[in-house]
Amino acid sequence: MTKTKKIQICVAGATGWAGSELCRGIVLTEDLELVSAVSRTNANKDLNVLLNLSQDNNIPVFGTIEEALAVPCDVLVDYTKPDIAKHQVITAIHKGVNVVVGTSGLSDADYQEIGSIAEQKQQSVLAVGNFAISVVLLNKFAEMAAGYMPQWEIIDYASDRKIDSPSGSALELANRLSKVRESVKTIPVEETKGIKETRGADINGMQVHAVRLPGFIISLETIFGMTDEKLIIKHEAGGSAKPYVQGALLAIRKVDSFTGLKRGLDSVMDFNSQI
Template sequence: MANQSKIKVCVAGATGWAGSELAKAIAVSGELELVAAISRQHAGKSLNEVLDIAGTKIPVFATIEEALTVPCDVLVEYTKPGVAKHHILTAIAKGVNVVVGTSGLSDEDYEEIGIKAAAHQQSVLAVGNFAISVVLLNKFAEMAARYMSNWEIIDYASAGKIDAPSGSARELAYRLSQVKKQELQVSMEHTQGVKETRGADINGTRVHSLRLPGFVISLEAIFGMPDEKLTLKHEAGNSSKPYVTGAFLAIKKVGSFTGLKRGLDSVID
């Protein structure tokens, strides 16, 4: 009887760096039940043997269409930008709520996803980063933007990260744009030299992405006013465990609204 009240979850990217840690935690949870997983590399196997998980067999599928033949309440999307949007839209159409942990989706992607979620009366919670320190950074940055004139973002990651900027940086730039529009003291058209060194314009914020060996994931927001500056920085370690707590919260909260919400704090305020 206890299992009937559990939220049934499918994890796309369940054998990846973050997805595997989440899958293991769900498997031993008293509130959630992992019923299926998506991993092209391990399709046809059980996730139990891949990740050394005890208990009921968890099938691994190659595609979202196959995975959703197993009834579930929530899809956790933890793959890559190239397939994430297809996974999300397919889940919505099948009546499954979605928690997005994949980075690299654009504002235009989320606009389309939000429209489809509302039309199907489903919920999508897009979380650029599940770490509580990132949730706090976003909140503090929004506060700072109300009072400080200018800001820029530095997005750090390992050399192998293929998307730039990261989902965390995109989300922060979007949220700052909702506070107010900033004006550069020297506009880009009047910038001399190599304009690209000033970073990319993401929703009116200059964003600089570093991709180097030795980094895991870091996010830095720097605010400036005459004679003063403020730096807010999140730094991740090598473990993906800090993301599990936030992901659990997102899974439990995603069904509490209809349409699209962005940011974990949007459901915990």
């Protein structure tokens, strides 16, 4: 019986909070193989040793994406920072490697450029603001609500140490809701009396607010309002990165099922099969 070839993976940001948990999940999964990693602070080390993984063979850690992609792989998972993620994603596309983006903070313009290059090179990029299944459902429910309730605002909560604002999850949600409709504003923000910035940032026609304080991990909330009623849809995460592993593994398996750019984990999920 012929063995099915494992999907070979490089993880950039492999020793970080989310990346390290994903690496542990990959080595425990039969159809996936972790072949290399990127971590500037741990270059030239063995990821097996760094993370105490159960994989038998050496998993080399490189300081740059160019070095890491010299090891053949099928998928790059980028869990880094927005100031380097775009370069790494585009480098992978040019190398003929599909990409799953878990990095927060890339803009719509960044994704427009990435999508264009992916189409030209006939590669695939799946950008996921948040891999948690509860966030996938929040996005779906919010899109449904926006079709019936014309006014809403988004609140993005995170630790005081989170460098990007708003989060990738909030940007992704704003992008998706903008395709349903623009949120109605009874009083346009430019007509607000006082300090207009307190109304939040206008992103794709809706107000988005970011809270950065100790005590928060990651939370995302959409508040819909109509006369004498409101709907609040909220996701809250705990202190570990475990909620993001299964979604990331699904993204890795599905990223070669299309060409170009897709945004959101639900774009490769079949919800009808669950009904």
